[in-house]
Amino acid sequence: MKRKDFVKTSSLIFAGGMLMPQLSCNSKPEENMRKNWAGNYAYKAGNHYEPASPEELQQLVKQLDKQKALGSRHCFNDIADSPKNQISTRRLNKMLQLDTGKNTLTIEGGARYGDFAEELDSKGFALHNLASLPHITVAGACATATHGSGITLGNLASHVLAFQIVTPQGEIVNVDRSNPDFSGLVVGLGAVGIVINMTLEVEKSFQVRQDVFQELPLALLQQHFDEIMSSGYSVSLFTNWLDQKISQVWIKRRTDKNLTDLGNDFFGAKAATKNLHPIIELSAENCTAQMGVPGPWYNRLPHFKMGFKPSGGKELQSEFFVPHGNAVEAILALEKKKELISPQLLISEIRTIAADNLWMSPCYHQDCVAIHFTWKQNPDEVGKLIPMIESELAPYKVKPHWGKLFTVSPSVLHERYERFRDFLALVKKYDPDGKFRNHFLDLNIYS
Ligand SMILES: Cc1cc2nc3c(=O)[nH]c(=O)nc-3n(C[C@H](O)[C@H](O)[C@H](O)COP(=O)(O)OP(=O)(O)OC[C@H]3O[C@@H](n4cnc5c(N)ncnc54)[C@H](O)[C@@H]3O)c2cc1C
Incomplete structure (x- = not known):
């Protein structure tokens, strides 16, 4: 592999409090990670990190300045890019807890639906719906209101019950449906924090x-x-x-x-x-x-x-x-x-x-x-x-x-989203210094 193909990853090295992205060249996907899935968009972020635990993620979010979470890269635009740092969630993909009494599943945000669906089914449970493909991450899908089809079925984010995010300050915040910010944060466009895990409503397998x-x-x-x-x-x-x-x-x-x-x-x-x-x-x-x-x-x-x-x-x-x-x-x-x-x-x-x-x-x-x-x-x-x-x-x-190609002007978008102003206020509340801002958000949300 050529030098320029190397991608900075963490396995983080914390040296005297400094965060050092470690060079790695041993895995094929990392080469691909510099573009989105379709290959039509090359990420501009110079640094790419792959924390292996929520604690590493927390440290990274706190210490880095401009940054953005990266899921499975299935968006077609620059929504997942950052002027500086991308934090891939692909190692944060564990099924954490299936509560069979409450019909809930808590899963790390970087898990792809296809990573855990079979296991969930084997335990007798199901999600209400899926998108056309199971290759996308739970947090990435919910961030853009990804959906399947069904006249009575809401999008995938509509079955989120609670989640944990890392705020730009590196704090962990738990949000559930009783929190007044909940409905604004779930389809968050990656603008409000990095989701560590989500608790989803599940039902008996079918x-x-x-x-x-x-x-x-x-x-x-x-x-x-x-x-x-x-x-x-x-x-x-x-x-x-x-x-x-x-x-x-x-x-x-x-x-x-x-x-x-x-x-x-x-x-x-x-x-x-x-x-x-x-x-x-x-x-x-x-x-x-x-x-x-x-x-x-x-x-x-x-x-x-x-x-x-x-x-x-x-x-x-x-x-x-x-x-x-x-x-x-x-x-x-x-x-x-x-x-x-x-x-x-x-x-x-x-x-x-x-x-x-x-x-x-x-x-x-x-x-x-x-x-x-x-x-x-x-x-x-x-x-x-x-x-x-x-x-x-x-x-x-x-x-x-939100995750596909469009040119609708920001002013028209704002007009069509009844709660747009509330969302902007929420983004400013959670990310006052704009750590998660990128070109997509500058154009479509902040403008
Ligand atoms: C072949 C194909 C088929 C598709 N089919 C469908 C479909 O059936 N229905 C549909 O609605 N869409 C569909 N899509 C679009 C796709 O579902 C969305 O683009 C989705 O957001 C991709 O998820 P991802 O994990 O790849 O996220 P990415 O593209 O990596 O990121 C998307 C956004 O989520 C944010 N994000 C990712 N992880 C986190 C996290 N942990 N915390 C906070 N923010 C985060 C990113 O910052 C970014 O803003 C399809 C796309 C492809 C390529």
């Missing part, structure tokens, strides 16, 4: 079957949107916007509910005859099992399996939330732009998310539908399309996903 239908006519979606999106515990629509069709409908149903036979014809869509990848040309090997085969929640709620590459890999992503009631009109408005969209598109996905009370969640007090775009990795062309889409969706009060 099995899910996944059925996929192909070629749903757009006209029928328009007429039966709510019926279609309610046809399962979690429903996702995939489309390339062409041919007035939804190319795939993924219906995930819990087997502990009374299930009716969906038959071969679902609102004009035909039952798939084999497992599919949402990007039809790609192998379904990376995808969770379909064809109605029941399996544990952690192996059906995400579309992609742990240990396999999720999505397309070389890609960009954007996602836009509109209030549920505006969804059909928003979808039809975008369909009119298909000639512009489809040449740069790998696939779009449409999902539902239930309202929550988290200030910086796009679903604050509002059931939402999220319209997602997995783009080809052509930043210039995609960069022109994103503002066009945002402007088409502006009449529908669109909000972008």
Whole structure:
């Protein structure tokens, strides 16, 4: 490995109170750690730390100046970057306590859902939902209001009951739902402290079957949107916007509910005859099992399996939330732009998310539908399309996903987030000297 590829990591060396990042060159992921997962963004932070314990994390946060927590690097923008120091949480990934009486799980913030889901299931418990992939960290996902689909299911942060953070001063603060700051801190955009661990609400383990239908006519979606999106515990629509069709409908149903036979014809869509990848040309090997085969929640709620590459890999992503009631009109408005969209598109996905009370969640007090775009990795062309889409969706009060690509202006963002001013006040209260400030926060929150 070349010298320039070395990454500073800690295993911390505390020498006379000084913090020395230790050079290390022995692990492949560290080379990758200088870019986000998709490789479209190279982090500017000069120093990279990997504390191995909450105590090390505490020391680091206290002694370093500008810094930012880094999860599994799955954001597509610079939200996880810092002008100076990035603190990776990947060694803080332990399952700490499963309270089977209270139905709670306490887990370190750097744990990826796929790291602990199987063990949780083996103990008889489940999370309410997962994102399309299990490769992301709990704290990183909650910080950006990451979500799956489900008409009655809130995003992943909506099931956080309590958490412990390290403040910029290096103090550990416990926050639970009785704390008036709680709802502002959970979707914290990495701006308020570094999460050491989170306590999540869990429920008894359940099995899910996944059925996929192909070629749903757009006209029928328009007429039966709510019926279609309610046809399962979690429903996702995939489309390339062409041919007035939804190319795939993924219906995930819990087997502990009374299930009716969906038959071969679902609102004009035909039952798939084999497992599919949402990007039809790609192998379904990376995808969770379909064809109605029941399996544990952690192996059906995400579309992609742990240990396999999720999505397309070389890609960009954007996602836009509109209030549920505006969804059909928003979808039809975008369909009119298909000639512009489809040449740069790998696939779009449409999902539902239930309202929550988290200030910086796009679903604050509002059931939402999220319209997602997995783009080809052509930043210039995609960069022109994103503002066009945002402007088409502006009449529908669109909000972008915090972790994906967007250009909505800060003033518009502030207007659309009812609790924006309260959040800014909270950020200033918890991080008065701006240790966690970065370009993303300067632009979108502080400006
Ligand atoms: C292939 C793919 C599929 C995706 N699918 C979905 C999906 O289905 N639904 C969806 O909503 N999103 C999805 N995303 C987006 C992804 O879930 C979010 O970007 C998420 O925030 C990534 O988590 P991470 O652990 O990689 O965090 P990072 O990208 O590393 O960091 C994200 C933010 O969290 C902060 N952070 C991380 N750890 C901590 C901590 N311990 N304490 C405080 N702040 C912290 C960082 O500072 C940063 O601000 C997908 C992304 C990819 C690449």
